[in-house]
Amino acid sequence: MPAPVSPPPPPPPQHREAEGSPPDLYGVAVQRISDHLRRTGQHGDDLDAPTFAERLARHLRRLRSRYLFSYLDGSISAEDVLLHLRILDDCADPDKRPVFHARLVGARLYGVPVVVDGGDDRQELLHEPGIVFRHEIVFSSVERPRVLSRLTALVSEVGLNILGAGIYNTVDGFCLFVFLVDGWESKVNV
Structure with a gap:
């Protein structure tokens, strides 16, 4: 009689935060903004750029945390965040x-x-x-x-x-x- 086969090990958890550590709020915000813009189609070609998520995360991190919390609590919309990103990008050019x-x-x-x-x-x-x-x-x-x-x-x-x-x-x-x-x-x- 063959030996019983043990069930395969469970798959590794998909990128879960360590127990007790705070969630990556910047990552959460980037994902929510991207999902919302994709759903509404109000993003132009921004989402198609391979560096969009990186640019968006950099934008959120360069502003003080109050800006991130303003987005997360609904005071600032995803479209506003995208507009502010474009405005600050333009402002980086001294001629503008x-x-x-x-x-x-x-x-x-x-x-x-x-x-x-x-x-x-x-x-x-x-x-x-x-x-x-x-x-x-x-x-x-x-x-x-x-x-x-x-x-x-x-x-x-x-x-x-x-x-x-x-x-x-x-x-x-x-x-x-x-x-x-x-x-x-x-x-x-x-």
């Missing part, structure tokens, strides 16, 4: 500095109170409809003292209201400022 990018991100209807003489010494309050456009402005340059205060003053001087901002610095001396503004009367993408 500073780099600005603006895009329409939404519009909101609102009512403006209007006082109308209704006759018989009565006044009625009507609401005249209007639209408020919201834009995102991204600015990148070499990090310098007071660049943020100068830029916010400039945004205010041209009549824009800053509704929110993301302020990011790279480990190699660049800044990336993302402003959500209203007060821009036209729908513009620059």
